[in-house]
Amino acid sequence: MKENTARLTSLSHGGGLLAGIFLVLLNSLTAPAQQKPPFFSLPDTTVKERVWMLSGTTAVVYGSSLTVLSSAWYKGYSRSSFHFFNDAREWNQMDKAGHIFAAYLEGKYSREMWRWSGLPRKQQIWIGGLSGFAYQSVIEVLDGFSYKWGFSWSDMGANAIGSALLISQELAWDEQRIQLKFSSHPKSYPEGPVREKADQLFGHTFWERTLKDYNAQTYWVSVNLYSFHKNSTWLPRWLNMAVGYGAEGMYGGRDNTWTDAHGQHHDYNQVRRIRQFYLSPDVDFTRIRTRKKGVRVLFQVLNMMKFPAPALEINSQGGVKLHPVYF
Structure with missing residues (x-):
């Protein structure tokens, strides 16, 4: 792993x-x-x-x-x-x-x-x-x-x-017309062996979970629409459309079986490892005009993260969901 x-x-x-x-x-x-x-x-x-x-x-x-x-x-x-x-x-x-x-x-x-x-x-x-x-x-x-x-x-x-x-x-x-972005949301795990395994793999704190928990992360390809149609009079300069990829149901690198520190074997392969694909509007903060250097720096930092917005999800199990706000 x-x-x-x-x-x-x-x-x-x-x-x-x-x-x-x-x-x-x-x-x-x-x-x-x-x-x-x-x-x-x-x-x-x-x-x-x-x-x-x-x-x-x-x-x-x-x-x-x-x-x-x-x-x-x-x-x-x-x-x-x-x-x-x-x-x-x-x-x-x-x-x-x-x-x-x-x-x-x-x-x-x-x-x-x-x-x-x-x-x-x-x-x-x-x-x-x-x-x-x-x-x-x-x-x-x-x-x-x-x-x-x-x-x-x-x-x-x-x-x-x-x-x-x-x-x-x-x-x-x-310029970067196609940008990569990141988002993550808190993920809860049931009490017992699964919670213990998640704590072992992904840590306990908010920041550890944000950076390590693959079940909670989404990676985005965010495309600025105006940059491909610069003669447009109606497209906002900051408007992007983003395609995201995520996954869930993973308690190990290859499968959901493991042996704990006490030698007890756990088999959770009944939990399906699902791939998730998203479509969502996004914001390119770097294209919002401002004369303040500090604000421009802030926009550069904010631009690494996907802006919370409605999202359409299609997963590998054939499921379709509409999220009112997804991050």
Whole structure:
């Protein structure tokens, strides 16, 4: 079983790209001298001081977060020689959706950060966009040396998809018309062995459950309608339509059987593991116009989450539900 979503999402703001940093430093050495622009401006040409500042900051955050992860997350688990682990069929691929989302989100914020450097547009895109893939690749290598987990090629493929979605849109449109978002809602479990198993797998606190409980999570592909019809006079700039994916009924990676700490075997395979698909309107906060920089930053943060709205659900058991408000 792999529970990478919690690690990757909680550390998503700490991404950096080591190879990109060296590329940035090399370019900065040849950048011409210039008058310093206002601190919060986005310059049209490379600002060497900003390049060095961003490079140093990302290197420190990148290295320190991985060091903390290596000592904290893997503490208490046996180490092993490097090995592979095939988890492609686990958790109804909810963990893979988490990898795609985390790589996309890390790349998105890193790309936004590098706008401040004034580097040429394509360099910003590639350095920022690949940061999520690079960061998660190192984590995957650490998993490869952990007895409990292992290096997963399907995880790497999911990481690549997330970064590719970010980079391709920036290169083609210089904007994110199709965004990945996340939502989660509290999930209750019946008293007894199921509750104990859920606590073991997903934690006890609100934040642990939010980040770890695959039964409570939904991942969204949110498309901005106006960006594809910019001549429209009636479409709001902020209106998106989102397609979501979730799952429920999962008490283990592959099935609903387990043996507890007392050696007692539990079989809950009568609980069906269901895939859920959603269609719902959404809001792209970054397209709401404002002159206040602080509000724009807030909108960037809010935009990682799906806006609560009515949703149509179709599940793998043929069920159809209309949720008045779904998050």
